[in-house]
Amino acid sequence: MKTNALRAAAALVALGALAGCATTQGPEGGVRIDQQNNVRPALNSVRVIDGSLARYIGRNAKVDSALDVEGTYVTPGPTGLSKLTVQLRNKTNYAIPLEVRASWFDANGAPTDAAASWTKLFAQPQAMVTFETSSIKPASAQYYVEVRGAQ
Secondary structure, eight states, X not given: OHHHHHHHHHHHHHHHHHHHHTOOOOSOSSEETTTTBOSOOOSSEEEEOOTTTEEEETTTTEEEESEEEEEEEEXXXXXXXXXXXXXXXXXXXXXXXXXXXXXXXXTTSOEEEOOOOOEEEEEOTTOXXXXXXXXXXXXXXXXXXXXXXXX
């Protein structure tokens, strides 16, 4: 009898732990600054994931961002692998230390390269900074870039 009570108590504890893990999480953090909206990020996009650099304001989810994407280019690199260049403009009057990383996907959206390690950049006031990276697999055709303030 005591064994059954202990098993029942253990099952309740396990269910409670699972219920804690199963909580619904809110939308993914950050702000896409390439299209200035709050939809889930899409491939071939750049996303600021740091609320101190970009935030929503007003009812229409207008983005107030310290950064703008001036250009994003995918070109064949010297080895034939895809090379990604992202130009970010600091719209503030102070320097911003940044970290940027990219993930690569094939034409169907399946991951080809794991997310790269964070690259540190320093965006001078009212200036542009360039992030460059290359894929490591020939199938890499699409990208997803994350930007945050340096840790």
